[in-house]
Amino acid sequence: MGSQAEEGFWFGEIEVGTPPKTYRVQFDSLSSDLFLPGPSCKSSACHDHNIYNPRGSSTAQDTHRPFHIQPENNPEITIRCEIYVDTVIIGGLTVTTQAVGAAVDYPGSLASDEFPPDGVLGFAFPKLSQFGSRFTPLFSTLVARGLVTSPEFGVKLSQSDSQLFVGGVNSDSYRGDIIRTPVTEVGFWQISLDSANVNGNPIVSHRPAIIDTSSFAIHGPSRDVQRFYSAIPGAQDIGQGIWTFPCGSLPPLGLTFGGYPWAISPESFNLGPKSEGSSSCIGALVALDSDDLWLIGNVFLQNVYTVFNIETKEVGEANLK
CATH class of the missing domain: 2.40.70.10 (Acid Proteases)
Structure with a gap:
């Protein structure tokens, strides 16, 4: 639908x-x-x-x-x-x-x-x-x-043609294999985040992560968020869990699930200038009051095709077409 x-x-x-x-x-x-x-x-x-x-x-x-x-x-x-x-x-x-x-x-x-x-x-x-x-x-x-016919549903998020496919996956929305990761704690769709990456380097590793279609941003513990932005040249903490970075120079970012690195596009990570005419832009990773839990919102999900299987208790990701 x-x-x-x-x-x-x-x-x-x-x-x-x-x-x-x-x-x-x-x-x-x-x-x-x-x-x-x-x-x-x-x-x-x-x-x-x-x-x-x-x-x-x-x-x-x-x-x-x-x-x-x-x-x-x-x-x-x-x-x-x-x-x-x-x-x-x-x-x-x-x-x-x-x-x-x-x-x-x-x-x-x-x-x-x-x-x-x-x-x-x-x-x-x-x-x-x-x-x-x-x-x-x-x-x-x-x-x-x-x-x-299938105990799973597929999710494609975008600004123009988002889709929820109930009872299976839509093969027209993704390419290649679906990389599946087991749910680690049944209730939420909680899986293991292998790593959060900046410029291809794992900055934070082995964290529990909940896939969260109701949140726009990505949320992580304060210490993890600080480590992540510290790897981005020119990033600054402006308070209340929010960080900025130089608008024109964002290195490659991504998250690794199931041993596969998934890219986060600069367009989705960049929430815009912190004020009109500013050369500093707001990042979509926001600090959360948590010991180690990450919430993976739509900033990441709009970069992949996501599959949720309620019987095998897995979350899958695939590349968008």
């Missing part, structure tokens, strides 16, 4: 209910649940989003179970939901009695001017579901009911 990127978010359309209504959802590899703003949501952040109204769907069933969701990429907020089951259509695939969270409030960070999609659709392992073991996440439901 097609998707799009806007203001750092990667999202696409699904349909929910009978008759089906279209919603834009952020595809999130850090969560497992589907939630949308519900009819009881009175907060201003729900304005300008498409509201999921179970009363307008003949296939909606109220489970009479309230729930709280704390997004992994923003644990400081809590979203209260009423859980329903309803029909969900994604990429032409129809799933009946699928759990849908109807949010009864939205924090300000989910207002439409900051969060363009209507809601979130999680693609992490069922272990991360905050709806409980009674309900199966959407992709796991597709696999368990035999509605897809």
Whole structure:
């Protein structure tokens, strides 16, 4: 199915209910649940989003179970939901009695001017579901009911032709072999980062890394980020985890997964001048308050084709066509 990127978010359309209504959802590899703003949501952040109204769907069933969701990429907020089951259509695939969270409030960070999609659709392992073991996440439901021919999904990110391929991979989007890396801790899509490279040299090695489609930047521990930028001539720490580098002289950068070095293009790593007319540009690797964990966001993912397999528990990367 097609998707799009806007203001750092990667999202696409699904349909929910009978008759089906279209919603834009952020595809999130850090969560497992589907939630949308519900009819009881009175907060201003729900304005300008498409509201999921179970009363307008003949296939909606109220489970009479309230729930709280704390997004992994923003644990400081809590979203209260009423859980329903309803029909969900994604990429032409129809799933009946699928759990849908109807949010009864939205924090300000989910207002439409900051969060363009209507809601979130999680693609992490069922272990991360905050709806409980009674309900199966959407992709796991597709696999368990035999509605897809393969227990994996492929992701291509770009500004113009992003794509989520549900139930396999799109061979038209990549070339060569898919280099697969085992998941080291089931829940998130966490794999081993062999190394972070500057000018072909491994600067940081052997770190746990979570593949994070909900984040734009790459995040790493402060000490690792400092070592990485120290290998870039002219790089400077400007505070709050952010570094700059001379705009016109960025050496080759990359990350190694599965023993294969994957390049990060200068265009994706360069977030632009730190101020108008400045010769210093902001780098897309940002310091994270963590001992050793890296979060690999869309700055890297838009350089490769990424495959997630929920049965073999692997993440694969391939070169884009």
